[in-house]
Amino acid sequence: MSQRQTPPTCEHISQINPAMVPSGDGCKECLETGGRWVHLRVCLICGHVGCCDNSPGKHATKHFHTTQHAIIQSFEPGEDWRWCYVDELFMVGE
Numbered sequence: 001m002s003q004r005q006t007p008p009t010c011e012h013i014s015q016i017n018p019a020m021v022p023s024g025d026g027c028k029e030c031l032e033t034g035g036r037w038v039h040l041r042v043c044l045i046c047g048h049v050g051c052c053d054n055s056p057g058k059h060a061t062k063h064f065h066t067t068q069h070a071i072i073q074s075f076e077p078g079e080d081w082r083w084c085y086v087d088e089l090f091m092v093g094e
Helices: 011-014 026-031 060-068
Strands: 040-043 049-050 071-074 082-083 089-092
Touching: 011 071, 026 049, 026 060, 049 060, 049 071
Parallel strands: none
Antiparallel strands: 040 049, 040 071, 071 082, 082 089
């Protein structure tokens, strides 16, 4: 008999702020510096909108390293996924 493995879980979900308001319609730092982005991510703890790691600034990941806010969500229309930096866990339809 094979044992069923429990899927990985993220303990940082409890840090999500249900009243979070996005900081704007684009990457905060790129808008301030005239930079550009490929895709946007929003911090589910404080609402910071930053650019993805395919963007030159990689501001969403820089925000995590500065604040330790672990969970982001895609800020792209039609995308419904989250990422936990600490657990390196991809979550769909949360």
